[in-house]
Amino acid sequence: xxxxxxxxxxxxxxxxxxxxxxxxxxxxxxxxxxxxxxxxxxxxxxxxxxxxxxxxxxxxxxxxxxxxxxxxxxxxxxxxxxxxxxxxxxxxxxxxxxxxxxxxxxxxxxxxxxxxxxxxxxxxxxxxxxxxxxxxxxxxxxxxxxxxxxxxxxxxxxxxxxxxxxxxxxxxxxxxxxxx
Amino acid sequence: xxxxxxxxxxxxxxxxxxxxxxxxxxxxxxxxxxxxxxxxxxxxxxxxxxxxxxxxxxxxxxxxxxxxxxxxxxxxxxxxxxxxxxxxxxxxxxxxxxxxxxxxxxxxxxxxxxxxxxxxxxxxxxxxxxxxxxxxxxxxxxxxxxxxxxxxxxxxxxxxxxxxxxxxxxxxxxxxxxxx
Numbered sequence: 001x002x003x004x005x006x007x008x009x010x011x012x013x014x015x016x017x018x019x020x021x022x023x024x025x026x027x028x029x030x031x032x033x034x035x036x037x038x039x040x041x042x043x044x045x046x047x048x049x050x051x052x053x054x055x056x057x058x059x060x061x062x063x064x065x066x067x068x069x070x071x072x073x074x075x076x077x078x079x080x081x082x083x084x085x086x087x088x089x090x091x092x093x094x095x096x097x098x099x100x101x102x103x104x105x106x107x108x109x110x111x112x113x114x115x116x117x118x119x120x121x122x123x124x125x126x127x128x129x130x131x132x133x134x135x136x137x138x139x140x141x142x143x144x145x146x147x148x149x150x151x152x153x154x155x156x157x158x159x160x161x162x163x164x165x166x167x168x169x170x171x172x173x174x175x176x177x178x179x180x
Numbered sequence: 181x182x183x184x185x186x187x188x189x190x191x192x193x194x195x196x197x198x199x200x201x202x203x204x205x206x207x208x209x210x211x212x213x214x215x216x217x218x219x220x221x222x223x224x225x226x227x228x229x230x231x232x233x234x235x236x237x238x239x240x241x242x243x244x245x246x247x248x249x250x251x252x253x254x255x256x257x258x259x260x261x262x263x264x265x266x267x268x269x270x271x272x273x274x275x276x277x278x279x280x281x282x283x284x285x286x287x288x289x290x291x292x293x294x295x296x297x298x299x300x301x302x303x304x305x306x307x308x309x310x311x312x313x314x315x316x317x318x319x320x321x322x323x324x325x326x327x328x329x330x331x332x333x334x335x336x337x338x339x340x341x342x343x344x345x346x347x348x349x350x351x352x353x354x355x356x357x358x359x360x
Contacts, residue, residue: 001315002315003315054313054315056312056313057276057277058279058280059239059280060280061279061280062279062280062281063278063279063281063282065279066279096237097237098243099238099241099242099243099245099246100238100239100240100241100242100284101242101243102243104280130313132236133234133236133310133313133314134313134314135181135182135183135234
């Protein structure tokens, strides 16, 4: 699977509604966003910025959680899901120096990241892209799609996650909102 | 950290003693191997093949295991460690579809991968490079360094790991032995 490229510029089906710095520097405002499922297709397009990440195997999800997620999570591209968010984040060196059991414990047993996300399914479709092992500035690019009437629920999801102990390890976060 | 490149060709400090297919196709025999810590340095060199991977955070190691490993594992580049092995492997789609707890269980509780490796420390120095998220043909490139009188211990380590249930998920493996 090639990496996905999120390209901010003058072209693309998504209108950029806002780009807000949550922690650390922001990205320049652009009018449109295009999502390229193959980075090679993005090469020719002039853009203000491009963020790259790759879907990968799950890193923390247990089998029981994975089964529940699979049963509830909708596919991307629902025709009535005309709102989207792209949230790039980078975690601190302290996070990456933790052992696997410590990261799992913080993510789920302490912060309930998976359990909180489950409460907003099937309203909010989600896809995670990994950038860290590609040498990108952002460790993760999470893409969300939802219907306009679920916008309140989405705000709640985001603010609950940002209040968790896991988020103490987030050192750079930008919040990009979109509509089509 | 840029990816490391292992370049097989006419140049480099390592003499290639053998290249053996363990499972699936082999790589072409070459006389020498060069290790580039920065892929950019490898670009100009004509080579028969090059394998790319990046060191990353641990994926399965618990804190207690990580502490024991850190206390025992030697650095690469010991002057008397004149033997090396490069073992590229790719695991099956079935492995990557497993949940995190299932992969951990197979790797350690069933196969004792970490515990077996610990028994050969500090004799065998080791560094793991991840290629899967870079889109490389091999998921992992493991590099080992040891002294000639530890060659028997190294053979034992490799054969014990290949006999584990975890190795049922290995679908491509090549074994490259080197000396300098």
